[in-house]
Amino acid sequence: MRILIEKNYEKMSRRAAQIIASQVTMQPESVLGLATGSTPVGMYKNLVEMFRMGELSFKNVSSFNLDEYIGLNHKHPQSYKAFMDSQLFDHVDIGADQVHIPCGMAEDVNMECLAYEKAIESLGGIDLQVLGIGHNGHIGFNEPGSSFEARTHMVDLDAVTIQANARFFDDVDQVPRQAISMGIKTIMKSRKVMLLASGKDKAEIIQKMVHGPITPSVPASILQLHQDLILVLDEEAASLLAGGEGLYDTA
Ligand code: PGA
Secondary structure, three states, X not given: XXXXXXXXXXXXXXXXXXXXXXXXXXXXXXXXXXXXXXXXXXXHHHHHHHHHOOOOOOOOOEEEEOEEEOOOOOOOOOOHHHHHHHHOHHHOOOOHHHEEOOOXXXXXXXXXXXXXXXXXXXXXXXXXXXXXXXXXXXXXXXXXXXXXXXXXXXXXXXXXXXXXXXXXXXXXXXXXXXXXXXXXXXHHOOOEEEEEEOOHHHHHHHHHHXXXXXXXXXXXXXXXXXXXXXXXXXXXXXXXXXXXXXXXXXX
8 A cells, every 4th residue: 555645635646646547658559447526626626727738638538437326317417427527527638438437327226237337347347446435434435334345235334424415416415315336346456546535534534544453344454455555645534643754655
């Protein structure tokens, strides 16, 4: 595990975007795993800026998002497809057919999950998976107690997650209760994983994820076993980690 600690959210976002840009420059046909949430917003801004400056092209990139709410169609403003369009896809040269997000309106959710896994495999697997982390340690929508063996599947959202996501809806009752999420096994199969976290409120879960036991009650703790994991944190999110400043390896 490598841990990069940046002074603040802006620097963390810039650094994360540079890591994606390096991946895409070295391998223009990269398959990226992408995440929603507040944390990667700054990273997407930087990527759009790099594209505008002519430093980066997504022409040959494919992407797979981690998750989508069940019951929201892709045009719904709170769907993760709408989020991705407005943050990244509408502003760069990635083709609509290169972008993959689970369909939250699928009639047969199990078939949708299987097809999603197949689509990832048919493109050779994910080269670089971006993750945020929930206050409860979830990655994607793999909530505490999730099986480490799960592939893309339907999940019931944790009360903590519903509450945290209520800020994007008019009221908490409008937050969907279920989602389709890549499973932990899907995530662990990615060749590289980059997890971002920012702010004091993430310090405790980052500490548990890095130094705590590997347990389904902290789903992100399984990442301790990933062979190519980089954490990009700001100083606040890193404030409870043992060790010094700057760049260090915990492996
Ligand atoms: P956040 O969400 O980036 O909005 O904090 C992260 C997550 O829940 O995975």
